[in-house]
Amino acid sequence: METNQKKIIILDKKAALAKAEHYCAYQERAQQEVRNKLYEWGLKTGEVEELISELIQTNFLNEERFSKAYVSGKFNINKWGKIKIRQGLKLKQVPEKMIAKALLSIDYDDYLKAILNCARKKDALIKENDPYKRKYKLITHLLGRGFENNLIMEVLKDNNLT
Known part of the structure; x- marks a missing residue:
């Protein structure tokens, strides 16, 4: 008989600090992630x-x-748009000012190129013949990736993908 509940590990403060340092050194963490982990450890x-x-x-x-x-990882590796990245950071309870500051690190031209590349890849996969349905599917896909509607329309129009 298995239980799917997480076991609470009870650590003293010194052991928890060492374990938390290792946890943070392994990968960048949000404060809330570390806070949750410390509570999990019974502190x-x-x-x-x-x-x-x-x-x-x-x-x-x-x-x-x-x-x-x-921001760097989600944009460069996952090809997420700013809206989706912002939501991810909000879920990790990062303050809005820091989110805005981090999003400024994305180069505008690279961002437009990412929208275009994502649009071209998806356009090649859409098997719809009706141009309106094609456009709808393409836009819906790009919105789902977290790109802004006005930029999607601008990129599609400038590159004759509409």
């Missing part, structure tokens, strides 16, 4: 906040660095 609210501030002071945890890495 109390006061201890969690102390450890979070210690991780920030020792630079294991840096929300600005995390948000820039997240």
Whole structure:
């Protein structure tokens, strides 16, 4: 008989700090991710906040660095648009100011190229003959990737994909 519940590991503060440092060193993390992990390890609210501030002071945890890495990865690797990236960062409870600052790191020309590349790839896969349905499917796909409607229309129009 298996239970699907996560086991709560109870750690003391010193062990939790070492484990949290390793957790943060492995990959950039949002504060809320680390906070949730510390609670999972059975720490109390006061201890969690102390450890979070210690991780920030020792630079294991840096929300600005995390948000820039997240934006870079999601845009360059996953080819997500800004809307989808923003939503992902909001789910990780990153402050809006940091989200806006991190999104500025995306080059505008590269962003338009990403929309165009994504549109061309999808256009080649659409088997619809009706031009209106084709356009609808293409736009819906690009919106689902998180690109802005006005930029989608601009790119499609400029490249005769409509």
